[in-house]
Amino acid sequence: MAKCGGYMGKVLVVDVKNRTTSLYPWSDADREDYLGGKIMAAKIIRDNVNPNVKAFDEENIIVVSTGPLTGTNAPASSRFNISTISPLTGLLTSSNCGGNFGLSLKRAGYDALIIKDKSESPIWIEITEEKVLFHDAKDLWGKKVSMTQEALDSEAGKIVIGPAGENLVKYASIFSGERAAGRGGIGAVMGNKKIKAITAKGNLRPKIAEPEKTKEFYKKWIGSLRDHPLTGEQLPKFGTAGLISLMQHRNILATKNFKYGQYQDFQKISGERLRKDFLIRNKGCVTCPIQCGRQVEIGSRVVKGPELETLGLLGPNLLNNDLELILRWNLELDELGMDTISTGGTIAFAMELNEKGLWENNIEFGKTENISEIFEDIAYRKGIGNQLAEGTRYLSEKYGGIEFAMHSKGMELSAYEPRSAIGQGLGYAVSNRGGCHLNAGYLVLFEGLGLSIDPYSTKAKAELTIMTQNIMEATSSAGNCLFTLYAMLPKNLIRNPNSKVTRFTNKLLTTSLAASIIRFINKADEKLLPIKLSQIPQIKAIELVTGMKMTIGKLKNIGDRGYNLERMYNVERGVRAKDDFLPDRLTKVTQREDEPNSYVPLDELKEKYYEIRQWDQNGIPKKTKLRKLKLIE
Known part of the structure; x- marks a missing residue:
């Protein structure tokens, strides 16, 4: 025991x-x-x-x-x-x-x-x-x-x-x-x-080291989540779907297989419209005070509504503005047991292959009448569904179009178009599991969806990506939802986006000074960071529940250990720097003519990222780093 x-x-x-x-x-x-x-x-x-x-x-x-x-x-x-x-x-x-x-x-x-x-x-x-x-x-x-x-x-x-x-x-x-x-x-x-x-099934419960203190702390934690504009207002009111409008404004809404960052009909599939015309009630995971889930009615059933990723990748990314249809598709894919992100990404790529004459498949942007049938064909591997079931990377290797195949390491990208959030682009590329927004470090929260740091600047982006990746790894491993970390952003900065303090903070976070401080934090031994941060309540919660001494330094190092452990094993499976990539559309083609920096300067960002992570130029963690993390003798 x-x-x-x-x-x-x-x-x-x-x-x-x-x-x-x-x-x-x-x-x-x-x-x-x-x-x-x-x-x-x-x-x-x-x-x-x-x-x-x-x-x-x-x-x-x-x-x-x-x-x-x-x-x-x-x-x-x-x-x-x-x-x-x-x-x-x-x-x-x-x-x-x-x-x-x-x-x-x-x-x-x-x-x-x-x-x-x-x-x-x-x-x-x-x-x-x-x-x-x-x-x-x-x-x-x-x-x-x-x-x-x-x-x-x-x-x-x-x-x-x-x-x-x-x-x-x-x-x-x-x-x-x-x-x-x-x-x-x-x-x-x-x-x-x-x-x-x-x-x-059972009736057992884990023992808690400090049960009364834990109970009191949980009450305060829940109160702070409910008092924060992101976890207490935006997510309960609109769910993750509420990000659609903000992504449109920030040019990060993946549209037409990531060819664009904006969609002219975004309001038709927005979180505001979902709430107004289709929401039955909120529903959350067990023990969750945020309740970001949407319940909608489809036929005679009240079921889970779509998250932001599903709305984005089955909507703008396919040039589909029919929200009611997306609700039905979301249910169909759930019933078949398929990932909506990879399904939407793979179908969008097939649409572009067809458009460019590389694969005649009768799947077209804006054409929705055959999509439900295609879902079934994928799930049962019938007809062209057998090929679509293999994913985007397979199709690009068979038919071409590698430069616009939206995946990293074989996993389709989520709905954030990274050319107007280049830190998110770096995260996609180096993510251990591939094109995942969360394993990427979700820097888009700083680049427009929470704070508004310069989305095109390279300064401090590698440092911030590593910091958020490490904290998110540890938080997830504690059993906590990553949405609770939204509240680590000071609520006054979120509520007052145009205040002098907020504008100063946004500018400061992409300076050489900020990069140096965050770099120190990322590299520091846990003994040099022996503090608890109220902005990250998981630190105190873990200590009260487990009895382990926990600080920001220790939590950060646990996340660092986890991230490098996964990387080390993937390196043993053959991963190298060349696999930390994004397709050419995102790294060599500007998103907008009026913004010459609207592309992901991946090589520059990767070089900084590797140096701070203490990986060599091939993307392999150095032995000194692994020893420090107790991953090798």
Whole structure:
């Protein structure tokens, strides 16, 4: 059992081939170094999966992991992580989910679940406090996501796949309730192992080191989230969809396969219109005070509405202004068990291939009547759907168009057009899992969606990207939603964007002085930063829950360790500097004639990034860095 609070103290290993279970050794020292979540999963995968193993090899494993805040009633702490080798990128991938499975896994007595080997026939797995049972899933195989979940215990937490996962679509997702662990094709790995679903159920709770102090601190934390203009006003009112209008204004709304950064009909698919014409009520993840989710009515069903990424990539990126249609498409893709981001990105690329005469496929920008049929064809790998199911990189290698194939490391980019947010562009390129806005460090929050630092300046962008990546890695591994980090931006700066103080701050953050300070913070040993920051309440929460001493220096270093651990393993799988790339459209073509700097100067940004990360010119972490992080002897 764990001496640290916040943990159940057990990691369950399930061998689906031999129908056996065991426990994986995970010590309190491991908990101090890796916390949990995606960093814990990266450590387990690197220690157990040979770098030559491919996604669909039976030697590949799936790790489902929680953090120490999960199950403690911390705000927005129902998050759990799923990591594996991605069939889309061929690299270590992770995907985070806000469904109830992580909470239920802890209540069954486990901090994490490791799935190994491969079943010969479809099964579903039942996990309780007392036992693990393997059930025949022949009656579930072939069912869509909601029907699968309805057929299982209504009181249990669940993760399930849809037809896309069964048919090994390279960007198939895993669902828990209405929430998706969407990216990287983890649903296809689960389908390849012939696992249709896993349930977990129990009544156990993790012990908390300082229960009364924790309860009081959580009340203050929730109050600060509700008092912040982003987490207490914008997200509850409009959800992530509320960013559409701001992205339009900032020239970062991906349009027509990222050819443009603005869409003339943006108001028709905006968060404001979604709220006015379609919103039934707000809904959030378990334990979340923000409640950014949208509930909409489709036919006779009230279901989850689309997030910003879905609106952007199935709307402007396809030149589609029909919001009602996007609502329906979002439901269709969820039922099939497919990532809306990669689906939208792949279809947009196919549209441009068709437009340029490189692949005649009857998929056209602005033409929507055949898209639902295409979704089905992808999920069941019928006709051209069989090729679309492989993703953008595959299509570009087969038909050409590499210069406008919107992916990095094989993962399709999310909806932020980076030529007017070049720090976000750097993040896309160096992200461990590929074209992900969150693993990128989400610098777009500083470049126009929260603050308004110069989006075209290279100053301090590498430094800020590393800082945000490290803090986000650690926050995620604690089991906390990354949206809570929005509140680290001082609320007065957000409420008063035109004040002298805000304008000064925006200018200061892209100066040599700011770059030097942030560089020092990024490189500093944790002993040099022995403080707690009220802007990052996760620091104190982790300390109160676990009993571990936690400072900004230690939290930052845990994130740094996690980011470099994933990088080190991907390097072992063959990643080098050449793989930290963006397509030529984003790095060699200006977005707008009136702004000559509206492109991503990737080589310059990468050079700075590597130097601060202490990676060599090939993008390989230096041994001195790895020793400092305790990743090698």
